[in-house]
Every structure is written in structure tokens, then in C-alpha cells.
Amino acid sequence: MAGWSIHEGQAVVLDRRDVDTDQLIPARFMSASRAEGYGRFLLHDLREGDAEFPLRRHPEASVLIAGPNFGCGSSREAAVYALVDAGIRVVVAESFADIFAGNAVNNGLLTIATPEAAALRAAIGMGTAPACIDLASRRLSVAGSEQSFELTETAQAKLINGWDDIDLTRAHAGEIRNFRDRRKTDHAWTWPSR
Amino acid sequence: MATLLDKLWAAHEIRAEHGQSLLWVDRHLVHEGSHHAFAKLAERGLEVAEPGLTFGVADHYAPTRNRARIDDPQVAMMLERLESNCARHGIRLFGLHDPRQGIVHVLGPEQGLTLPGLLINCGDSHTSTHGAFGALGFGIGATQVAHVLATQTIWQARPRAMRIRFEGTAGLAVAAKDMALHWISQLGTGGAAGHAVEYAGSAVRALSMEGRMTLCNLSIEGGARFGMVAPDAVTMAYVKGRTMAPKGADWDAAAAYWQTLQSDADAVFDREVSFDMAEVAPTVTWGTTPDQALPIGASLPDPARLEGAQAEAARDAMDYMGLTPGRPLEGTPVDQVFLGSCTNGRIDDLRAAAAVLRGRKAKVPGLVSPGSMLVKRQAEAEGLDKVFTEAGLEWTASGCSMCVGMNGDLVAPGKRCASSTNRNFRGRQGKGARTHLMSPAMVAAAAVTGTLTDVRPLLEGRG
Structure with a gap:
């Protein structure tokens, strides 16, 4: 996965709360392999019958401004694949579901949780607005307003470097082995009996 | 602590x-x-x-x-x-x-x-x-x-x-x-x-x-x-x-x-909430998120009386669900029922549903998928499968089934399902499907009357 530091693109609004992962990608598409590309599945059933759907009118958009509790429901990482493969780099909302937010950062997708999301949705409406996101300075500017956002050091490093946890964790292989051995001695019952 | x-x-x-x-x-x-x-x-x-x-x-x-x-x-x-x-x-x-x-x-x-x-x-x-x-x-x-x-x-x-x-x-x-x-x-x-x-x-x-x-x-x-x-x-x-x-x-x-795995008496939680069981009644979801839920005796909310975003969400959900604001929840006709899932597919759940269905006929079709093949076997040993099939419901093998629809067990577009599952999201049980979440006993009651129903009167005189 390629890392990124600054993103400039067009922001578009998805004026809904509780956008669950079943909507982000309906279950029937989930047997596809990633190589086939997941972009065409994004919000499939919502946008299908709606010619005015913002992402249909503005397929070039790369920043999505949505409502609270974005990404709730199933842990399916395919919801993030659908966003990323459709060209979305950043989602801004009042809040995100925990599992979704974790999946996002593992795939180069930035989630910005801010109470300003409502004002941004109102300002952009059915149109688009230029947006710029700087990971290093944690600044978001969109629709003429500028603000800082919270981002943990870990998430920042992963997004900028395109890092994968597996590489980082394998550096601690010795510690893990010691923990395992200790657990097997002190808590042998934690291994399944056969 | x-x-x-x-x-x-x-x-x-x-x-x-x-x-x-x-x-x-x-x-x-x-x-x-x-x-x-x-x-x-x-x-x-x-x-x-x-x-x-x-x-x-x-x-x-x-x-x-x-x-x-x-x-x-x-x-x-x-x-x-x-x-x-x-x-x-x-x-x-x-x-x-x-x-x-x-x-x-x-x-x-x-x-x-x-x-x-x-x-x-x-x-x-x-x-x-x-x-x-x-x-x-x-x-x-x-x-x-x-x-x-x-x-x-x-x-x-x-x-x-x-x-x-x-x-x-x-x-x-x-x-x-x-x-x-x-x-x-x-x-x-x-x-x-x-x-x-x-x-x-x-x-x-x-x-x-x-x-x-x-x-x-x-x-x-x-x-x-x-x-x-x-x-x-x-x-x-x-x-x-x-x-x-x-x-x-x-x-x-x-x-x-x-024995040591419990919160100490003086443990401090970041947040504490308490509910009195007297407030908890058999509950049914009416919308497209699990928090859009009400006691079965309640009436649907009127979006006109809700605030901004909540009103919009309620209007949107009712439109998808094909429901009219202000109408009583009870009596809403359903097209089918589903019993199963990781939420409510265990033996206790099947027993609770069977207690309502025993000796009765379902007015709508339905699927019963036990949570595991061992649950299925246990239910069969207790004769619960007969209760379901004699009521007219289909008794099948185990899986996630109609909770997520990946295996092809789907609710058709526009159809309303009383379901013992966990998500009433749009399209969760199939494109355009309308899901009402409730307990297994409440699903059984919906099967018996063909509508969203308070199960309690149906249990009168039954152990």
C-alpha cells in the first residue's frame, strides 16, 4: 500500500447518518477477489436508483463528508475497499464506528471525526468543494474553512508510510515468543484440550 | 480497584x-x-x-x-x-x-x-x-x-x-x-x-x-x-x-x-448507565437502524415532532419500511418470519419460540435455521422441529442464513420479515427487504397472527 502525506481533491456530501457497511457494500458482492476492484460496489443499492446521488454526479470526488456513526455494522473490510477503489482518500463525519475506523487506517483511508461535519455538509450541499488534507500538520481545509483534526501518532505513521502492522510486529518476535512460552507454562488451560 | x-x-x-x-x-x-x-x-x-x-x-x-x-x-x-x-x-x-x-x-x-x-x-x-x-x-x-x-x-x-x-x-x-x-x-x-x-x-x-x-x-x-x-x-x-x-x-x-475475573467493588468505570427491568417490554424495531426500536404497545413516531437530523432519519426509515407515522406498531402485517442467527439461534431461543407456536398454525411462511447442527439435533430430540413444521414453518440446516443472505436465503424486495436477527439495515436481508428485529418469542407471535404482535396474551395459560 502506498503512503501519502498531502491530498488535494474535491469534497462531496453524503448527507446521511448511520451509513452502515451493508450499505457501503451489499453482502452479495463480497465474494469477489480484491484484484477485481471494489469501486463499482460502493453504496451500490443507494446510488442505483438515484440519478442525483452525489457520488454519481461527481465521480471524481475523493473526499466524502458524511453524517455521524459512519461505517457502523459489519466488520467487513470490503466497505473500505469499496471506498478506496472508488478513489476516496478521506471521509469526514461527526463520528465513526470503531471497527471501520481501524480498517480504514490499515488501507490508507483517513477518517476525520469532527463536529464541524454538519456545517461542511450544509456549505457544500449538492455540489463539490476543493479540499486539502495535510497529514503531517493534521490540517483540513475545505469549502473555505480550515481546521485541525486529531490523528494518533500510530495512524499518522501508517498513513504516511503505507506501513503494514505485520512488519512492525515481527520486529517484536522475541517478546511474543516469550509471552507465549510463559502463557503455556502459567496458563496451560488456555490451549484447547483435544 | x-x-x-x-x-x-x-x-x-x-x-x-x-x-x-x-x-x-x-x-x-x-x-x-x-x-x-x-x-x-x-x-x-x-x-x-x-x-x-x-x-x-x-x-x-x-x-x-x-x-x-x-x-x-x-x-x-x-x-x-x-x-x-x-x-x-x-x-x-x-x-x-x-x-x-x-x-x-x-x-x-x-x-x-x-x-x-x-x-x-x-x-x-x-x-x-x-x-x-x-x-x-x-x-x-x-x-x-x-x-x-x-x-x-x-x-x-x-x-x-x-x-x-x-x-x-x-x-x-x-x-x-x-x-x-x-x-x-x-x-x-x-x-x-x-x-x-x-x-x-x-x-x-x-x-x-x-x-x-x-x-x-x-x-x-x-x-x-x-x-x-x-x-x-x-x-x-x-x-x-x-x-x-x-x-x-x-x-x-x-x-x-x-474466580478473579470480576470488576473489583471499588472499580471506577468511565461511564455507568442503569436500567430498571420494569421499563423493559417486548421490543420491536420499526426503522433501519437497531436504535429505532419501541415497545410493542407503542405507536410509530411522528417525524414532524422530532428534531432536525432525527426527523430526517425517521422519515427516511419509514419511507423505506413502508410505514405510516403515528400508527400503532402492533397489527402491522408481515410477509414472513425468520428464526435463527448468532443472536438468537440457540436452544433457549428455539424453546421460547416453540412455546408460542405449539399447537398453532403460522399465518405466514417462515424459515427456522438453528444456530448449529448440535442445536438442531437437541431441538429434534425435544420435538421442537415438529412444533415448527406442524405450524407450517420450514426447518433447515444451520448457518448465518437469512440474517445476512449470503447463502441465497433472502427476503424479497418490499417484503416485511419479523426476524430474530441483529440488523435491520436497508437491504441487509436482501435488496429492498424490510426487517423488524425482535425476540424469538415475538417472531413466533408474528408468525401466528401474521402481524407484529404482543406475544404476552399468546402465552396465557401456557407454562
Whole structure:
């Protein structure tokens, strides 16, 4: 996965709360392999019958401004694949579901949780607005307003470097082995009996 | 002054840095949907670190009928992919034809894989179910599944501790499902986000393990990735003697340790909420999020009387659900019913539904898919299958089935389903499907009358 530091693109609004992962990608598409590309599945059933759907009118958009509790429901990482493969780099909302937010950062997708999301949705409406996101300075500017956002050091490093946890964790292989051995001695019952 | 969360976290923490803990994973459960993670492993040429702590289960795509010949090539491919990935990495698989096959969150506890004090991961958000034993159970995405496969560890930020108490005695036909829908309707779908919920109080203690699993299962629908109940005598009695549970000296050591797994009397929680069971009635969802739920005796909300965003969400949900504002919930006609899922597919659930259906006919068609093939066998030994089939419902094999629709068990567009499942999202049970979530007894009542119905009068004179 390629890392990124600054993103400039067009922001578009998805004026809904509780956008669950079943909507982000309906279950029937989930047997596809990633190589086939997941972009065409994004919000499939919502946008299908709606010619005015913002992402249909503005397929070039790369920043999505949505409502609270974005990404709730199933842990399916395919919801993030659908966003990323459709060209979305950043989602801004009042809040995100925990599992979704974790999946996002593992795939180069930035989630910005801010109470300003409502004002941004109102300002952009059915149109688009230029947006710029700087990971290093944690600044978001969109629709003429500028603000800082919270981002943990870990998430920042992963997004900028395109890092994968597996590489980082394998550096601690010795510690893990010691923990395992200790657990097997002190808590042998934690291994399944056969 | 430690919470149960503190104790479980400390017991699994290998290291901590930048606000994240590297945690040891005691059990990793994989299913058909884990194919992305196996593909990531293959790409990097990595092996599974602990095949002995990893178990495969066929559930999401498991056909509930005609298992000898699978017609749908997509379903067949998903099952084959799981089989070959498990075989390739030496992972024990509870496959389609295993007599113990079932939904991962039913099978794990049933086999004694789920124990107090363990950390259990699965690429499924309802992994919170396993917390019912006093374990850390939480759902993870594919990248994290690959990480656990490769390292048997997971990076995780410690959630805040929240305690939800239910005090008092459950009224007639008030089940764990109603307790869950009640708190979610009060706090909202994101109400417990960022928190691990410990359920406590006299009404939680009074629940069977099945009930506790239902309650913990639905934590994620209120935003909490973790739900848990401290282990007690009910937990011990459930676990003892299970196939893969500890035996002999291991059991003694485990049981002694499990006694320590409770929040200390002076433990401080980041958030505490308490509900009186007198407030909890049989509850039904009317909308497209699990917090859009009301007691069965209530009327649908009027969006005109709600505030901005809530009004918009209610209007939108009612439009999708084909409901009229202000009308009573009870009496809404349904087209079909579904009994099953990791939320309510256990033996207690089938018994509760059968108690309503015994000697009665269903007015609408319906599907009953037990949570596991062992639950199916137990139900058949008790004659429950006859109750369902004589009522006119279809009795099938076990799987996630109509809860998620991946195996082809779908609700048709525009059809209304009374369902014992966990999500009433748009399109969850099929494109355009209209789902009402409720307890198994309430599903049975809807089957009997063909409408959303208060089950309580139907239980009069029945033990």
C-alpha cells in the first residue's frame, strides 16, 4: 500500500447518518477477489436508483463528508475497499464506528471525526468543494474553512508510510515468543484440550 | 480497584506503545469471509503462526438446504476456498458436513473453545458474543485477521470502560433481546462507541448463558466492540465438560483463575448507565437502524415532532419500511418470519419460540435455521422441529442464513420479515427487504397472527 502525506481533491456530501457497511457494500458482492476492484460496489443499492446521488454526479470526488456513526455494522473490510477503489482518500463525519475506523487506517483511508461535519455538509450541499488534507500538520481545509483534526501518532505513521502492522510486529518476535512460552507454562488451560 | 476489562487487558498485553497495546490472541476463528486475509498471507509468503489456536467454521455461505449438491457456484467457491485455506495451513475446520457445524459464535461456546479469561478474535463484528463468558471477544477486519494469522497477536487501543446495569426482574416474555434493543434505543447506535461494555445487575445475573450471549452479541449494534459479563456459577456449569474445555488439573487451575475475573467493588468505570427491568417490554424495531426500536404497545413516531437530523432519519426509515407515522406498531402485517442467527439461534431461543407456536398454525411462511447442527439435533430430540413444521414453518440446516443472505436465503424486495436477527439495515436481508428485529418469542407471535404482535396474551395459560 502506498503512503501519502498531502491530498488535494474535491469534497462531496453524503448527507446521511448511520451509513452502515451493508450499505457501503451489499453482502452479495463480497465474494469477489480484491484484484477485481471494489469501486463499482460502493453504496451500490443507494446510488442505483438515484440519478442525483452525489457520488454519481461527481465521480471524481475523493473526499466524502458524511453524517455521524459512519461505517457502523459489519466488520467487513470490503466497505473500505469499496471506498478506496472508488478513489476516496478521506471521509469526514461527526463520528465513526470503531471497527471501520481501524480498517480504514490499515488501507490508507483517513477518517476525520469532527463536529464541524454538519456545517461542511450544509456549505457544500449538492455540489463539490476543493479540499486539502495535510497529514503531517493534521490540517483540513475545505469549502473555505480550515481546521485541525486529531490523528494518533500510530495512524499518522501508517498513513504516511503505507506501513503494514505485520512488519512492525515481527520486529517484536522475541517478546511474543516469550509471552507465549510463559502463557503455556502459567496458563496451560488456555490451549484447547483435544 | 480494577475493572474486568483492566484485568483481561493486563493478562494479554505483550507490550504497549503510542497508546496501542500488542495483545496475545488465545483463539482465532476464521470463516468463508476470511479469504481476503488468507490472500494477504499468500501474497507475502507467510505461514499461520499458531494453527492449533486457529479454527475454521463454514457459516456465512453455508446452504441451509440440499447440502449434497450446491447449485450456486459462488457459494460453492467460497466454501471450497475456506476448505483449501484451512487444509493448506493445518487449521482444524468445522466444515459443511461436520456434525458440529454451525454459526461461529454458537459453535465456539458449544465446543468449549470459548472460555472465561481468553482473548478471542474473528473477522466478524458479532465476536462480542464471546464476552458473555468473561472473555475479551472482538471483531476485526481482514487486515487484522491476516495480522493475527501471521503473529497470533493484535494491536489494539484500550477502549474506555462502561457498565450497563439491569436491575429487577424481567416481566413475562421479556428476553435478553429486549434488554439489548432497549438500551440501544435509549443510547443510540453509536451510544457506546469507543467503550467496552460490562453488563451487570440482578437481571443479567439471572440470564442463562444463551441470554448473556444474546446481550453481548448485540453490543456492537450500540457501537461497543466489546460486551462482557463476569463469569459465575452459571458460566462454569455451561463450560464444564465441553469437548475442548480444560480437563482435570487444567480445569482446577482455570476455575481458580476465573474466580478473579470480576470488576473489583471499588472499580471506577468511565461511564455507568442503569436500567430498571420494569421499563423493559417486548421490543420491536420499526426503522433501519437497531436504535429505532419501541415497545410493542407503542405507536410509530411522528417525524414532524422530532428534531432536525432525527426527523430526517425517521422519515427516511419509514419511507423505506413502508410505514405510516403515528400508527400503532402492533397489527402491522408481515410477509414472513425468520428464526435463527448468532443472536438468537440457540436452544433457549428455539424453546421460547416453540412455546408460542405449539399447537398453532403460522399465518405466514417462515424459515427456522438453528444456530448449529448440535442445536438442531437437541431441538429434534425435544420435538421442537415438529412444533415448527406442524405450524407450517420450514426447518433447515444451520448457518448465518437469512440474517445476512449470503447463502441465497433472502427476503424479497418490499417484503416485511419479523426476524430474530441483529440488523435491520436497508437491504441487509436482501435488496429492498424490510426487517423488524425482535425476540424469538415475538417472531413466533408474528408468525401466528401474521402481524407484529404482543406475544404476552399468546402465552396465557401456557407454562
